[in-house]
Amino acid sequence: MTVPTDDTGLMAVLELLSEQAPASRFDQVLQRARRDGATDEELIRLERAVRLARGVQAWQGQRRQREDGLADLVDTATDLASPHDVDSLLQVVTRKVKRLINFDMTSIALLEPEGGLRLYVSDGSTTALVAGHTIPAPYGLGHPALAARAPLWTADYLDDDTLTHDESADDVVRAEGLRAMLAVPICNGEQTVGVLYGAARSVRYFSPDEIGLVSSLAALAAVAIERAGSFEQAQGEVGRLELDGFRTRTSLVRLRQLNEAHSHTLGLLLAGADFTTVAKAAGDALDSALHLRDPAGRPLAASGDLGELDESAVAEAALDAHAQLRPVVTAGGVWVAPVTAGAENLGVLVLRPTTALVGEDEGLLRLTAQTFAIQLLLRRSTAVAEGLVRDDLFDELLAAGSRSGHQTHYLVQRARRLGIDLEAPHVLLVARPEGGEQGRAVVWASSYAHRMSGLKTVHSGNIVLLLPGSDASAAARAVADQLSPLLGHPVSVGTAGPGRGAAGIGRMYKEAVRCLDALTALDGAGGTASAKDLGFLGLLLSDDYDVDGYIRCTIGPVLDYDRDRLTDLTGTLEAYFASGGSQAAAADRLTVHPNTVSRRLDRVTDLLGDAWQQPGRTLEVQLALRLHRSREVLRRQRRAATEAQPEASSVERPLP
Incomplete structure (x- = not known):
């Protein structure tokens, strides 16, 4: 051209x-x-x-x-208007700023409660040092920008002496190879959110248009961040409301189920169902194995298998449950609920749930405990109502020794109609509360006698019980263990038996009273005693002077051992006691080696227990040995006298 x-x-x-x-x-x-x-x-x-x-x-x-x-700003605003969580939103902002201003790296740091700036997202970083790094105040370029609430930039960050440098932040800048840097505060009104960083890996001077554009993006980001935060908060609130609604609906369904279960349990109670039936219904409703126990811990009803239990933990939980009047759970996940009527301890419910109990389930457990308490009180009321008839019968049985055979037979028939078999072994107990209100003790005794298929009456201020069984001592301990906590005072119990038939009940009563009096004389108030428990003193107190029983109880295992093995442990014991407890002297008496005596005494210890050489027990053993020897001498004398009589005398018979 x-x-x-x-x-x-x-x-x-x-x-x-x-x-x-x-x-x-x-x-x-x-x-x-x-x-x-x-x-x-x-x-x-x-x-x-x-x-x-x-x-x-x-x-x-x-x-x-x-x-x-x-145009890009409008596009960015459109992107930010789309739903994002906070992390995604920060990624969008850093990516847009990097592209629009041609930065080498962009990042966003949010203000921490402690005042530091924590780098959350970055775009263009080449190391792993950026994400999560915290810039403490007042170091770097971001904190002065926040303080001024205005953009700040530097053409060469590491060589800019006007800034307060932080060594750790400088290490990150150096590792990324950054030179020029721009920091724009992210503010929404008076609220400061964080800082938007843009950086180049060469010396660069930023124009007002570039700074203005980044500031506009930062303002948009501030609004979007607040919006995203509000959106997340709203989503969280909606989620919580949905969860609360689900829980409420679930609770309502569960409450309806528990209400039906409780109504069913009460229906069983009103229909006269027994403890086991009620326990099974309650266990099914709670999806648990459930046991009802009396105050002494003995089972009254069961539904399901509790498995291996830490009984000490259950006992401790039972104490806490009665003290707090609410169900208590053990460390093993077993629940213990108190069964009470006012301040009276009627027992406990022990429950092992298949799944963890929620609040509504715990409420049903409380109601179940109340149902059992009502059932126990109803049974007690029934026992009290029948008590007058049963008491009259017992009073007549105590006087049966002075009645004719026909009258005694009539009493046996009356007892059988009440479900009491006097021909079966039974024991008699005389209990004396050492304080407390007698009325509560009498009511309890009526219920206990009814539950144990026995009889109860009151004589001279003492509670008298006739119970089926063959172990008088165990029966006395059971009564004392249950009645003492109820009254808050010790209870002394004298007992006699076992016996059969109606004729001997009066005699058993007198023997039990003598045992109770012996407890008082021996300063044993609050204990239990039978003639067997009192040793040779019991032998004196007993009406029948059961010498054979006393010997069998004291040294019976030694006598059996000698009879079965043709040994002479009995003679060794006699020689040992006759020698003042000296094994060497006993060996001289028996003309055996001392080691032989020692081995024989060890065998006696195996048979009688370690306590046979204790002072009190030694006296019992010596008395039993003397009685045994005396009876043997008398038997030999009677046998010799019989053999010495003329044969003719054996056919003589006295006239009737």
Whole structure:
């Protein structure tokens, strides 16, 4: 193209400007004008026109860049308006800023409650040091920007002495190779959220347009972050409300089930069901194995198998349950609920659930305990109602020794109609509360006698019980263990038996009273005693002077051993006691080696127990040995006298 050297040359520049020609085309116009011999004045005018054209092009470029930035800003605002969680939103912001401003790396740091800036997300980082790094106040570029609530930038961060540097933050900047850095505070009104960072890996000076664009993005990010936070909070609240609604619906369903279960349990109670039936219904409703125990821990009813139990933990939980008047759970997940009527301990429920109990289940457990308490009270009321008839019968049985055989037979028949078999072994107990209200003791005794298929009456302020069984001592301990906690005072119990039939009941009563009196004389109030428990003193107190029983109880295992093995442990014991407890002297008496005596005494210890050489027990053993020896001598004398009589006398018979 020929470049004119007059004013028409300016028109060529305008044409190139209108065509948005590149800068090299304007240089070509100047070169050709010089080559074609343009005058200096023409060249000056042409150069000025080129400069102006280039200025217009630069302005147009800036305008296009601003328009592109505004378009990207609108696109970014549109992206931020879409639903995002906070982490995703921060990723969107860093990615947009990096692309719009042509940064090498962008990141967002959020303000921590302690005042530090923690880097949460980044785009363009080349190391793992950025994410999670905390910049403490007042170091770095972000904290001054927050304090000023205005953007701050530096062309070369590490060489900028106007900043307060933090060594750890500088290490991160150095590892990333960053130089220029821009920090824009993310603020929404008076609330400060964090800082938006943009960085380049070369020295760079940021223009006002770039700073303004990043500030606009930061403002959008602040609003979006608050919106996302509110959205997440709302979602969390909706989730909680949905969960609460689900729990409420579940609780309502469970309450309806528990109400039906409780109604069913009460229906069984009113229908006269026994403890086991009620326990099974309650166990099914709670999906648990359930046992009802009396105050002494003995089972009254069971539904399911509790498995291996830590009985000490259950006993401790039972105490806590009665003290707190509510169910208590052990460390092993076993529940213990108190069965009470007012302040009276009627027993406990022990429950092992298949799954953990919730509040409603615990409520049903309380109601079940109350149901059993009502059932126990109803049974007690029944026992009290029948008590008058049974008491009259017992009073007549105590006086049966002075009645005719026909009258005694009638009493046996009356007892059988009440479900009491007097021909079966039975024991008699006389209990004396050592304090407390007697009325409560009498009511309890009525219920206990009814439950044990026995009889109860009151004589001389003492409670008298006739119970089926063959172990009088065990029966006395059971009564004392249950009645003492109820009264809050010790209970002394004398006992006699076992016996059979109605004729001997009066005799058993007198023997039990003598045992009770012996307890008092021996300062044993609050204990239990039978003639057997009292040893040789019991032998004196007993009506029948059961010498054989006393000997069998005291040294019976030794006598059996001698009889079965043809040994003489009995003679060794006699020699040992006759020698003052000296094994060597006993060996001399028996003309055996001392080791033989020692081995024999060890065998006696195996048979009688370690306590046979204790002072009290030694006296019992010596008395039993003397009685045994005396009876043997008497038997031999009677046998010898019988053999010495004439044969004719054996056929003589006294006249009736």
